[in-house]
Amino acid sequence: MIGPLQSRGWRSRRFDLVGWLLLGSVLLVWWRWSSLSWHARGMILAAYGVVFGLVMLLPALRTRGLLRTGAQAEGTVVGAEERTRTRRNDVVTYYYPRVRFTTPDGRQVVFTSGLGSPSQPQMGYRLRVRYRPGQPEQAEVDRATTWMLRAGFGVVGGLGLLVAGVVVYGSESEAGYVSNGTYDHIDGTGQIQAVPASGRIGEMLRVYDEFGDAQLEVTVAQLRFSTEDPLGQPKHGLYMGAYVRLYAVVDQPDELAIAALVGGRYYRGDAVTGSTAFDPSLDDLALESGERASGWLVFDVPDRHGQLVLRDLDEHTVGAWRY
Numbered sequence: 001m002i003g004p005l006q007s008r009g010w011r012s013r014r015f016d017l018v019g020w021l022l023l024g025s026v027l028l029v030w031w032r033w034s035s036l037s038w039h040a041r042g043m044i045l046a047a048y049g050v051v052f053g054l055v056m057l058l059p060a061l062r063t064r065g066l067l068r069t070g071a072q073a074e075g076t077v078v079g080a081e082e083r084t085r086t087r088r089n090d091v092v093t094y095y096y097p098r099v100r101f102t103t104p105d106g107r108q109v110v111f112t113s114g115l116g117s118p119s120q121p122q123m124g125y126r127l128r129v130r131y132r133p134g135q136p137e138q139a140e141v142d143r144a145t146t147w148m149l150r151a152g153f154g155v156v157g158g159l160g161l162l163v164a165g166v167v168v169y170g171s172e173s174e175a176g177y178v179s180n181g182t183y184d185h186i187d188g189t190g191q192i193q194a195v196p197a198s199g200r201i202g203e204m205l206r207v208y209d210e211f212g213d214a215q216l217e218v219t220v221a222q223l224r225f226s227t228e229d230p231l232g233q234p235k236h237g238l239y240m241g242a243y244v245r246l247y248a249v250v251d252q253p254d255e256l257a258i259a260a261l262v263g264g265r266y267y268r269g270d271a272v273t274g275s276t277a278f279d280p281s282l283d284d285l286a287l288e289s290g291e292r293a294s295g296w297l298v299f300d301v302p303d304r305h306g307q308l309v310l311r312d313l314d315e316h317t318v319g320a321w322r323y
Contacts, residue, residue, distance in 0.1 A: 040222070041202070042169025046162050053158025060151035063114065063140055067147065070130035075101035075141070077125040081112050097121040101129050103136050111139045115146045198320045205310065205319040206249075207256065215253035216287075219245040220308055220321045221294075230274040236302040239271055241278040245294040248287035255313055260299040261320075262306035269297035 029044055079098040084091050094116035102108050109131065131139035140146055199205055204219040224241040227234065240260065260267040282295030310319035 042165045042167070044165070045168055046165030049158045049161030049163075049165060052161060053154050056150050056154025056157065059114070060147040060154065063147040063150075066132065066138065066140055067130050067142055067144070070139075071103075071133045072142070073101040073103065073129050073131060073139075075099040075127055075129040075139075077121045077123055077127070078110065079123070080121050083116065092118060094118060095120045097141070099127070099129060099139070099141065101131070101139070103131075103133075107136060109136045109139060111137060113141045113146070115141065115143065115149070198322065201321055201323050203321065204245075205321070207253070207310070207318055209254060214249040216249060216256065217247040218256075218258075218310060218319065220258075221245055223323055224277055225304060226273075226275055226277060231272055234271065234300045236267070236300050238301050238304065239273055239275070239278070240299045240301050240304075241273075241275075241296045242269070242299070242308055243294070243296055244282050246282075246285075246287065246292060248289055248291050251289045252286050256318065257311050258297055259309050259311060260301050260306055261309045262301050262303050266309070267299050267301050269299050271298040271300040273298050 026048075076099065077097050078100045080095040081098060083094050083096065085094065086092075095118070096116040097113045098110055099113060100108060100110045111129075111131075128142040129139050130142045131137075201220055201223055204217055206214055207216045207218060209215050221243045223243075226239040226241070227237070229239060242258065242260075244258065258269055260269070278296040278298050280295045282293065282297050285291075285293045287293060304323075306323065308321040308323065309317050311317055
């Protein structure tokens with residue numbers, strides 16, 4: 001007598017592997033999220049949307065093809081595979097029926113359905129199954145919901161992430177050094193109350209002078225960290241590179257400097273490094289109206305968390321990026 005062919009589910013094993021890979025990538029992205037630009041975040045979300053949609057849709061479409069063209073047989077529920085999931089701090093158990101059927105040549109096959117339910121299936125319950133004649137272990141319960149639920153979840157979830165990615169990609173925000181108060185253009189009397197701009201890595205801050213005229217647009221596009229360098233180790237623990245983009249709104253805007261504020265102490269962007277990760281460097285440039293410049297500023301800092309602070313020549317803070 002030929003024993004039953006056991007199948008945990010050819011879809012389930014692949015789905016588990018892809019799930020673990022996606023989980024690892026999500027953890028990696030979460031760790032680096034604050035140092036990514038808005039464009040990078042948008043592209044990552046859109047990519048996750050495409051991958052999620054494919055992961056859910058392709059198995060669903062294969063199952064649909066199986067139910068349309070596969071051979072029919074009558075199966076019997078012989079057990080259930082239990083899988084637990086956490087939903088709003090509650091642990092929910094789903095039961096995936098294990099079904100046995102017999103092929104025309106007398107082979108017995110046991111497979112696990114890909115469609116689970118919170119209720120335990122009835123032992124001995126008889127139902128119709130579909131299978132591939134050449135590979136009978138690739139079988140499924142003959143119900144349209146087996147593939148429709150996964151396909152619908154894939155379309156909704158994938159499109160949701162894709163739309164979110166498009167929105168985030170185009171959400172590079174603007175902030176400004178806003179001047180509130182009065183200023184006398186003749187004798188220079190009066191007070192200016194300035195509100196520094198603030199944002200996150202990837203956001204563009206627009207700097208204004210005390211008259212309310214735009215001077216410069218500054219974007220810290222991304223951050224990189226390093227503990228080793230051909231020219232020596234960092235004194236405080238980490239080399240932090242900030243990739244900065246500048247756009248001059250007027251000819252030769254007011255001079256500004258970027259410093260890292262970590263633990264209440266300022267660190268200037270003058271660390272010396274020979275790492276190719278921080279190339280090219282951002283040189284001091286006298287920009288004319290409409291000109292752009294970009295490059296890396298490198299800081300020697302003790303921690304990964306803090307702020308990048310934009311300061312004028314009077315050491316006033318006119319903008320800050322949180323990271």
